[in-house]
Structure formats: C-alpha cells, structure tokens
Amino acid sequence: MEAKIHEGRNVKRFREMLGIKQEALAYELGDDWNQKKISLLEQKESIETALLQEIADALKIPVEAIRNFDEEQAITFISNTFNDQSNGYNFHPTFHFNPIEKWLEAMDENKKLYERMLKEKDDMILTLQAMLENMKK
Numbered sequence: 001m002e003a004k005i006h007e008g009r010n011v012k013r014f015r016e017m018l019g020i021k022q023e024a025l026a027y028e029l030g031d032d033w034n035q036k037k038i039s040l041l042e043q044k045e046s047i048e049t050a051l052l053q054e055i056a057d058a059l060k061i062p063v064e065a066i067r068n069f070d071e072e073q074a075i076t077f078i079s080n081t082f083n084d085q086s087n088g089y090n091f092h093p094t095f096h097f098n099p100i101e102k103w104l105e106a107m108d109e110n111k112k113l114y115e116r117m118l119k120e121k122d123d124m125i126l127t128l129q130a131m132l133e134n135m136k137k
Contacts, residue, residue, distance in 0.1 A: 028058035
C-alpha cells in the first residue's frame with residue numbers, strides 16, 4: 001500500500017526549512033496572495049501542477065521535491081544512515097594528530113627562529129664593527 005503524499009504539508013515543511021514566512025511566500029506569489037491563502041494552500045492534500053510550479057519557483061526548489069517528499073521515508077533513511085559519528089554531533093572527538101607532537105614541532109620552530117635571530121644579531125655586530133674600523137682609518 002503506497003502512502004499518499006500531502007503536497008500542502010510538504011510546501012509548509014520546505015517553507016519552514018528555508019526559514020520563509022507565509023507572508024513572504026505570499027508576496028513572492030503575487031498580489032492576489034496573502035498569509036491566509038497560503039495557510040489554506042498548506043492544508044490541501046493535492047495542489048494543481050501550475051500552482052505547484054509557481055510555489056517551487058518561489059521557494060527555489062524542484063517541483064519533484066514537493067511532490068515526492070515523504071517524511072516517514074526521510075526519517076527511515078536518516079535513522080538507517082546516520083548510525084555512526086557522521087551525524088554532525090561528535091560527542092567523542094577523535095584526533096587525527098598527536099597534540100604533543102604538534103607542540104614539540106612548534107617548540108622546534110621557535111628554537112630555529114631564535115637561532116636565526118642570534119646569527120643575524122652576530123652578523124649585524126660584525127658589520128657594525130667593520131664600519132667602525134673603516135671610519136677610524
């Protein structure tokens with residue numbers, strides 16, 4: 001037995017998912033639309049094809065999304081698919097690097113930088129001493 005898709009409810013779901021208010025959708029559909037008319041439309045089980053195309057264009061989604069969206073199938077798909085850490089909520093983080101190694105690498109970089117600075121300082125002192133010697137002559 002195939003479940004009947006409630007197109008009006010699907011319009012409401014997509015509108016809400018996109019964060020669009022009924023008034024905004026009514027504005028997008030034209031002057032003869034208002035919030036009350038959108039509310040009544042969302043209660044309709046079946047919507048005329050031309051009107052459904054206008055709504056889909058206003059929501060910037062394909063008509064097929066409204067026609068074929070089945071909440072039970074979506075919930076089943078999500079519950080069967082996201083059973084590991086791929087659900088976006090990772091309460092047990094896994095590090096792909098060793099923090100101590102990263103800290104040691106940073107310390108090594110600091111040491112190298114410090115050594116370069118000391119060498120440049122020594123080079124600068126030698127250059128200044130040479131300049132002083134040339135001025136004394």
